[in-house]
Amino acid sequence: MSRILIVGGGFAGVWSAASAAKLRRARGLSEKDLQVTVLTAGDDLIIRPRLYEADPDRMRVPLDRVLGPIGVRRVAGTVTGIDTGARTVTAVRRDGTTTEVGYDRLVLASGSQVVRPGLSGAEHLFDIDTLAGAARLDAHLRRLPERAREPGQFTAVVVGAGFTGLEIATELVGRLEELADDVRVVLVERLDAVGPELGEGPRPAIEKALADLGVEVRLGVSVDEVARDEVRLSDGTVIPAATVVWTAGMAASPLTEFIPGAKDHLGRLEVDEFLRVRGLPDVYAAGDTAAAVSPAEGRVVMQSCQHAMPQGKFAGHNVAADLLDEALVTFQPAPYVTCLSLGPAGAVVTSGWDREVQMTEHLAKDLKRTINEQWIYPPVDDPAELLNQAGPRGELPEYKPAEPLAAG
Numbered sequence: 001m002s003r004i005l006i007v008g009g010g011f012a013g014v015w016s017a018a019s020a021a022k023l024r025r026a027r028g029l030s031e032k033d034l035q036v037t038v039l040t041a042g043d044d045l046i047i048r049p050r051l052y053e054a055d056p057d058r059m060r061v062p063l064d065r066v067l068g069p070i071g072v073r074r075v076a077g078t079v080t081g082i083d084t085g086a087r088t089v090t091a092v093r094r095d096g097t098t099t100e101v102g103y104d105r106l107v108l109a110s111g112s113q114v115v116r117p118g119l120s121g122a123e124h125l126f127d128i129d130t131l132a133g134a135a136r137l138d139a140h141l142r143r144l145p146e147r148a149r150e151p152g153q154f155t156a157v158v159v160g161a162g163f164t165g166l167e168i169a170t171e172l173v174g175r176l177e178e179l180a181d182d183v184r185v186v187l188v189e190r191l192d193a194v195g196p197e198l199g200e201g202p203r204p205a206i207e208k209a210l211a212d213l214g215v216e217v218r219l220g221v222s223v224d225e226v227a228r229d230e231v232r233l234s235d236g237t238v239i240p241a242a243t244v245v246w247t248a249g250m251a252a253s254p255l256t257e258f259i260p261g262a263k264d265h266l267g268r269l270e271v272d273e274f275l276r277v278r279g280l281p282d283v284y285a286a287g288d289t290a291a292a293v294s295p296a297e298g299r300v301v302m303q304s305c306q307h308a309m310p311q312g313k314f315a316g317h318n319v320a321a322d323l324l325d326e327a328l329v330t331f332q333p334a335p336y337v338t339c340l341s342l343g344p345a346g347a348v349v350t351s352g353w354d355r356e357v358q359m360t361e362h363l364a365k366d367l368k369r370t371i372n373e374q375w376i377y378p379p380v381d382d383p384a385e386l387l388n389q390a391g392p393r394g395e396l397p398e399y400k401p402a403e404p405l406a407a408g
Helices: 011-026 063-070 131-146 163-177 203-213 254-258 305-323 361-375 383-389
Strands: 002-007 034-040 044-046 060-062 073-076 078-083 088-092 098-102 105-108 112-114 155-159 184-189 216-219 223-226 230-233 238-240 243-246 250-252 283-285 337-341 347-351 356-360
Touching (some): 002 305, 011 305, 011 383, 044 063, 063 073, 078 254, 131 243, 155 163, 155 238, 163 243, 163 337
Parallel strands (some): 105 283, 155 184, 184 216
Antiparallel strands (some): 044 060, 078 088, 223 230, 230 238, 337 347, 347 356
8 A cells, every 4th residue: 555645624635635636546446555644633624725714614615524524534633743754754643642654655744824024012913824813803993892992902013015914904994894994904024115026017006996995005014013902013103093904024844954954035946847855756745835936937935725625636646656657747737817905995916927917906806706705715515626636637617707808
């Protein structure tokens, strides 16, 4: 029996498992011939791209209803060590016992996490990096009307004007307006532009949305200190605020530290064209743990759901093909597209690494809803459709816009 072990139950992990199971089935092999196991701490696939929305507890899919029907074994545990020499992964189960899982090929798909700051009062910060974090923020917002009236009661400060910061800042306008009339949202960015990593293409649409929603933008400043009811900025400004959301900075899962391979500035493992960790023929990486290069564009892909899903499909196929002595397939994602939600102001869609704007406002929002509510969800209790979408060239549902695609 050959053993594939996938660490991580996010998008990259799920699609790695599905892709390996697809090739196993295509070759007429049994689960005993080629065992596929997912090792993850949680029972659900968390729909992380939607955690800026209200009611985040809805943003989950039971893993057993996705992986069980295709014969993928799941082990619930928190990984505490990876020994690439012995080909074993150590984890702690929920009952506190330790388990050791062996493998012939490993896919590390343990994702990424927000970089928490060491500033004074950091314990007062909220984030939407995990389901638990998003749920904590959601519960906090719902309790705001119960508090004694005070300055900044319905003021939210969002730190970081990158992709996540823009989505939560614009969404908070609507979420807070459901609670009160005197709403204030402040977006703080240490650089001199909003969406610095998104470039100049979508910036006018982003700035218009922020202005239309009344989001205050503070550029070229950072947060020095946070208290329960206020924020102090590096320029000395003090903002009364009951809610401070931190979105500044992401890093690969710390589990990459167990892998003796070269890493980039985000802690992602350097991989070859097959998503195999350089220098470690038995270990592959996918999703936010992999510094994968898109050959067509010659760029390292982003830490995003958009790239995690195809990386998972290619990595899963390749680990199975590797064990079956078949040719590996070069990673080749679809052309790069950005779809940024801007809360009640709509969204903006761009294409290519120069981020040429394709759609804005309500048309872009229609596409964003389709992505968030349909495309990124794996089929549940439907092994045939799951396997149809798996593999390096898996089929996704066709997008049918409510109106013809056009800018504006």
